[in-house]
Amino acid sequence: MRKYDPQKIELKWQSFWDEKGYFRVSEDKTKQKYYLLEMFPYPSGKIHMGHVRNYAIGDVVARYKKMRGFNVLHPMGWDAFGMPAENAAIENKTHPAKWTYDNIDYMRTQLKRMGFSYDWDRELATCRPEYYRWEQLVFLKMFKKGLAYKKKTYVNWCDLCQTVLANEQVVDGCCWRHPGQEVKLREMDSWFLKITDYTKELLEYCDRLPGWPEKVLTMQRNWIGESHGAIIRFPMVDFDHTIEVFTTRQDTIFGATFMCFAPEHPLVKELTEGTPYEEEVREFVEKTLKVDAFMRTADFTVKEGVFTGRYCLNPVTSEKMPIYVANFVLYEYGTGAVMAVPTHDQRDFEFAKKYGLPLRVVIKPKDAELIEEEMLEAYIEEGILVNSGPFDGMVNTAALDRIAEYLESIEMGYKTINYRLKDWGISRQRYWGAPIPIIYCPACGVVPVPEDQLPVLLPLDLDLKEGGKSPLPFEPSFYETACPLCGEPARREADTMDTFVESSWYFDRYASPRYEHGPFDEDKVAYWLPVDQYIGGIEHAILHLLYSRFYTKVLRDMGYLTSDEPFTNLLTQGMVCKETFRCSEHGYLYPEEVQEGRCIHCGSEIEIGSSVKMSKSTKNVIDPQKLIDRYGSDTVRMFCLFASPPERDLEWSEEGVEGSWRFLNRLWRLISENREHLFAVRPYDGSSSLTPVLKDMYGKTHETIKKVTEDIEERFHFNTAISAIMELFNKVNQFLNTVDEPSEVDWTVIREAVDTMLMLLHPIVPHITEELWAASGNTNSLAVLSWPTYTEKALEKETRLVVVQVNGKVRSRIEVPVAYDDGEIQDQALHDERILNFTNGKEIKRVIVVQKKLVNIVV
């Protein structure tokens, strides 16, 4: 046989699998289904190491499950709408559609070159009308159910994106796509999806997803942000309104001495209009809103506010409380207004001190007094209620419920739960997205596009505008239409949907991707869904994974789906990381711009930075295509799986890739050099008796099957699975190195070991294993073969190793017949020569024998 030439054999087997159609699946009720899905890629241009790792992990599981007899659905598609396409199109003077479809074509060949076992017949791209028409249909159904609505409100705006962002897309007060680009609040008309209708279920089901990492569930729980408290009503003085406030501290109600509004609160304008305070309040509101979200919400920002000239009444003390507008009150949280209790809340305390507002202690420590004038900070510990009427003397935490009930009895409030989660803003003022199927008629108002007029096509014959502004509102051929109700001229909605809408249901569409009579063929969806195993990056812990859960529940309630949750099991793989190179002249450098520790542009010494996620901005990227060209995809796959367990970050290592390459070459040589011998015998079947060395190899083979099966099945720990196979390989190799002329029986045992290795390695490195499998005389394809099973008999041994400790320290290891019981083992251990050195002349206090594995002698 020739030497290992991955380029040749990999292409050969890829077309073999393709021609045989091994990975095309249909609903087969006689088999157990297994839906394995990796997060679909954005067609950014070419695949990166993150994709390779994600899809290598998924492919092992898919191929393994197939070998285990499951009917495996393993689809692939493209998350194809989104801004990068527009930006690239403007830059390269092309069209987002062309850019996107070209990228898809290239990336598809790359994925095929990796040998992933996808059912390519199910491929979908979300930018195709055949896909987004159903998204528009579901939107209309949501609109009719009141789950999609439009409102004018303050939204997050990114200047670079030229669009609105959802709350989930704001990270540290900045745009998620543009770190450092501060998000501004802007008052706009926007479409929202009512995810808050499902808040409780989304939260409750966090406890019913045992297959999800605790980390992701915690992040989702945090994001939903449940807090138990009460709504309290404050009647206003000389103004016909009652202010409602949410608080978790209703126990402090007797100490509430003033009220604060968020600057965005619509009531602020009403309260001050035409009063002497109007001007000052307006100035303050404007000034505060100009400050970006991050600075405004930083805890070092000084608490500031301005008096509105209005008062309300404390519902339990009837005391007059001045109403302020304050920068620290968040409009998005609670009701946008807070009751201020300066004695027991630090923010309120600072605010009261600054503006000379009254303080009243209502909680005191158990064994001390608190005097308002002497307080230097708010008292926030547990304590005893004082100045609280009928509640005096109670422990404040115990009084929470009682005070809520009291407020309820006087109709001044009620117990409630508040959530941080807000409705999902999906309007985007961008071009490359799915049009929102709505028409505005001067006479009839907001009118949904009739379902039989779907899809509302995104026009492709447009020129993009510099800076990213959408051309849709400027394109009469798009926005000019007739009202479906009255037939008069009307205007189309020109906003498109957030691309996260497309990715919230694509996994359902894979069940029937070509279905033309609705979003889903219900029988097929019922067969395949939910996804049994979902695999992707942790960065989607709240965004995509929360939206998808919400959509699943909406689609279920519309009757499309029967499952409550989209993904039964979730694996969040770690990032691929690499150190960075930096030149004082040229900034970050690509690895190829560095030679012998120097910048190839200026020759100055480079600075090596710590290992961070591979990204274009830090230029610490490795192009997987170059690796494939050099080593083949099997080596790349193996490296990704061997270097670390999937949930952990993967540290890039050139030497590590070399190691995988060397192993595959050794495997190739082992089989090609012994091909005739292997070819001539059948694998050992366990019937004839074996020499101890051969019995050892036979046992090791079956141990390896057990270990690898458990590692893949139970833990997805492919790194240890590969280690185990390497151990078996080393054993076979060592045998061949020490025995000059192996006998026929020897070869049968070797053949079994080699066959087993190829079967176990197949999901990891499918091409080389197919080639070697065929080369050693097998006629069937590994891709459709059954996963090997181990026999208990093979694991049985004649002797076992027992560790002997004296006072917990290992002093000897003895080989005993397996038939020995604990007493016989103990006896032999006590008479062991090495052990006698430690026990001679000492009193043996105690001897512990553990599971025939270990003896500990206490002297």
Place this chain on the structure above:
RNA sequence: GCCGAAGUGGCGGAAUUGGUAGACGCGCUAGGUUCAGGACUUAGUGGGUGUAGGCCUGUGCGGGUUCGAGUCCCGCCUUCGGCACCA
């Protein structure tokens, strides 16, 4: 501040239920092969110490439980991730 995860050789990482710490791979050292390099191959490789059999020590730090602790308990430290003027 709250919540979560993690800390093991020169490096990536093993040790699944408390029972041989460092599997497997990389790197390194020495030898073989080679004109040389690479590739391949043999042996070694936590630290300390001894001519040697060996001994001592060792899983972030300090305690504890146990015959026995990387693993369990208590108290810290560090790193990473999430949430956070959340009322």
